[in-house]
Amino acid sequence: MSKAKPSYGNESISSLKGADRVRKRPGVIFGSDGLEGCEHAVFEILSNSIDEAREGHGTEIITTRYADGSIEVADHGRGIPIEWNENEQRYNWELVFCELYAGGKYKNDTGENYEFSLGLNGLGTCATQYSSEYMDVTVIRDGFEYGLHFEKGENKTGTKEGYTKKATNARKTGTTIRWKPDLEVFTDINIPVDYYLDTLKRQAVVNSHIKFVLKNQVGSRYETTEFLYQNGIVDYVTELAGENPLTSVQFLEGERRGRDRADKAEYKVKLSCAFCFSSAVSQIEYYHNSSWLEHGGAPDKAVRSAFVSAIDAYLKQNNKYNKSESKVTYQDIFDSLVLVTNCFSTQTSYENQTKKAITNKFIQEAMTEFLKEGLEIYFIENKAEADKIAEQILINKRSREQAEKARLNIKKKLSGNIDLANRVQKFVDCRTKDASRRELYIVEGDSALGSVKQGRDSEFQAIMPVRGKILNCLKADYDKIFKNDIITDLLKVLGCGVEVRGKAAKDLSAFDLESLRWHRIIICTDADVDGFQIRTLILTMLYRLVPTLIEQGYVYIAESPLYEITYRDKSYFAFDESEKAAILKKLEGKKILIQRSKGLGENQPEMMWETTMNPENRRLIRITPDEAAATSEMFDLLLGDNLAGRKEYIAENGADYLELADIS
Structure with missing residues (x-):
């Protein structure tokens, strides 16, 4: 008999209470209930200490990251009020640590206690306490030291008043809070030192008179790092811009009063901005009431509008534009702009509790x-x-604009797969359309095309000949690369587009691994110096234009034999000198014929199938990304623009490869 479903009535509605x-x-x-939420709790406690210091109470904030995962923030502010509050008829510790939306920043709309407050909404301290495994609070004020101890959201201090109190001769006031985030609340509490x-560095940047100290416990010792920017955002922009900025660092500051809506109260905003221009660096950061606005909001909209308007006006007034040239965009400005804003307001509308964007209409205007x-x-x-x-x-x-034009041209060149064989010269496709079986052999020249074409299994093996030595893609710019027919033809055949990493050609990227038409891409060249160079140039092209194919293991090199050893009507193939020696030892005393391997174009189709294309016998070297960093460095050294480095490498290592050199 099935159980009856519970009824939905007046008793069904409930609310969460307390912690x-x-x-x-x-x-x-x-x-978030993950690491990001746990980190935000740290910032909430830190914010209260910053608000105190910014109001002139204390010049140093010490944050300690303990090895057991607990955190401590200590300041030299006035100390959180703890004792009985006549107005609220409750203890202040209850209001601060156990009541959401309570605190010392609600006196009036203009901020009587804190003119420019980072922690305005009264959630942070209480919410952090509720979410902790434990929290210990020490407050020094009015000649007394107060102590509080919480566990999982409940006061466990053990006194009638809920706190301990003892006289102290300490000259400095302040608050120290140590807590451990609770794994029952957060999925991850291991906040990295980074x-x-x-x-703390960001807070030092926007609070120039405050020293921020981090003590990171490692074993039994503490690693201490201090942050102090005497000139605030000016020093920070100078640091970001590096050694050779295009212009000097400019600093603007001012104050405004206004309202977001006609029926809303007027408030004050304090504005400051430091910026310079650079031909090498671009970075924009926004701060409001000391909080880093990762997503910007109102300041970002203001910067975009103001800089585009002012620079466009200057270009027009000074006849800098060419005839009929389009207007500059914010992206054009952003690429060379280093800017930090640091603003404060007595009223702030954050996009949400995490304070990553603000939405005040007046602040934007x-x-x-x-x-x-x-x-x-x-x-x-100037x-x-x-x-x-x-x-x-x-x-x-x-x-x-040039990159966008190139991107559209590339997209046009590489798009589509209809009648592929008719659009790529001398490409020989295979019959199957199953990409998980298809193999593409990239071969050297038209002569190789003939023997490989006849020796292949046409069901799943396709052939793409490359005509001579292709362009060195590490030395050429993108415009030159994509004017090269050999390269664009090969990219068409691959079918996955191109991926261009780095700032230079972000608009060119059109890579889609799902569109790759092949399960294996096999580079098959002659076993001589020219063949090795062609192989390297093809690998270089793939490495620069479609590196994911190498990283995902789609690229192979087909080994071809160095020697064919014939005894009567049977042939043996040796891929290196040691294999040759082993075969000769096996056939010792017999009349044999030894032939150095010919170029691929001179091989018989049967030999091509048996040695290079038959999945049962062939030898493929899979190109893997295991040594990606070393490979990148070697490619750049041997095929890039570092001529001095290349000469030095050859001088030091050339003797090891002398036997392979094509010297006559």
């Missing part, structure tokens, strides 16, 4: 006008630098 509001739904508060280094005005003045007062900027932005723009 369960966070412990059972951490993603709602922290944005997170702390990155976060105020910042747009602020930047446009600053840029116009900068261009007028004509030489403005001209440099204009020249670089136009170079970026024209390079982008």
Whole structure:
């Protein structure tokens, strides 16, 4: 008999209470129940100490990462109020550590206690406490030291008041919070040291008068790192731009008052921005009330609008555009811009609790006008630098347009697979359409095409001849590469498009592994110096244009025999000197004929099948990415532009390969 389903009535509705509001739904508060949420909890505690220091209470914040996974943040602020609160008729420790949406930053809309607050919503401290295995709090204020101990969201201090209290002679006030994130709440609590280094550095950048110290416990010792940027974002932009920026670093600052909507309260925003232009570096970072806005929001929209407007106006006013030339885009500017904004406001609308973007309409409008005005003045007062900027932005723009044109041409060249044999000269396809069986033999020249074509299994083996030595793709630029018919024909046959790594040709990338028409790509060249060079050039082409095929193990080299040894009507094939010696020993005393292997084009079809194409007998060398870094370095050294390095390598190692040299 089946059980009756429970009824859905008045008793069915329930709510989470106390610590369960966070412990059972951490993603709602922290944005994730994984490592990212655990990291955000750290930032929430750190934010409160930053707010205190920024209001002038303390100049140093010490964060300790303990080996057991616990974390401690200590400041020299005023100390969190702990005792009885007459207005709320509760203890302050309850409001701060056990009540969501409570805190010292709600006095009025303009921020009576904290003018520019990072931790404004009253969630962080309480939510972190609720999500911890334990939390220990030490507060020094008013001549006393207070202590609190929580476990899994409950106060376990063991006193009637919920805290301990003792007199102290300590001169400095402050709050120290140590806690351990709970694995019952988060799926991962092992926060890497890089997170702390990155976060504390960013906070030092935007809080120039505060020293941030990280103590990382490793075994029984502590590794200490300090961050302090005396000139804030100006020093940081200088660091990012490196040794040879295109322009000097500019700093703009100002204040505005306004409102997001006519019926909303007016608030204040403090704006600052440091930037310069570079021909080698591009980086943009936005901060608001000390929080790094990973996704930007209002500041990003303001920067895009202001910089495009101001630079486009300058280009037009100074006749920098060619006739009928299109307007610059933000991407053209971004490619050479190093910029950091650091803004504060008494009211902030974050996109969500994780504070990775803000949405204030007034901040966006105020910042747009602020930047446009600053840029116009900068261009007028620094004509030489403005001209440099204009020249670089136009170079970026024209390079982008050229790359886009090249991308469209490549896409047109490489697209489609209808009547492939009719569009690629001398390509010989196989019958099966099953990509998991198809093999492509890339062979050397038309003469090899004949013997390989006759010696293959036409059901699953296709032939693509390359005519002579192809272009060295490590030395040539993309425009030259894609004008080469041999290369574009081969890419058509492969069918998967191209992938171009790096900033230079991001618009060219059109790679799709699912469209690859082959299970194996087999390079088959003569066993001589010319054959080895052609093989290397083909590998170089694949390495630069479709490296994933090598990484995924689709590329092979077919070994061809060096010697054919004939005894009566039977042939033996030796692929190296040791195999030759073994065969000769086996046939010792017999009348034999030894022939050095001919080029592929001179081989009989039967021999080609038996030695190079028959899956039962052939020898294939699979090209693997195991030594990818070493392979990349050697390709660049031997086939790239480093002439001095190549000469040095040949001088040191050339003797090892002298026997293989084609010297007559």
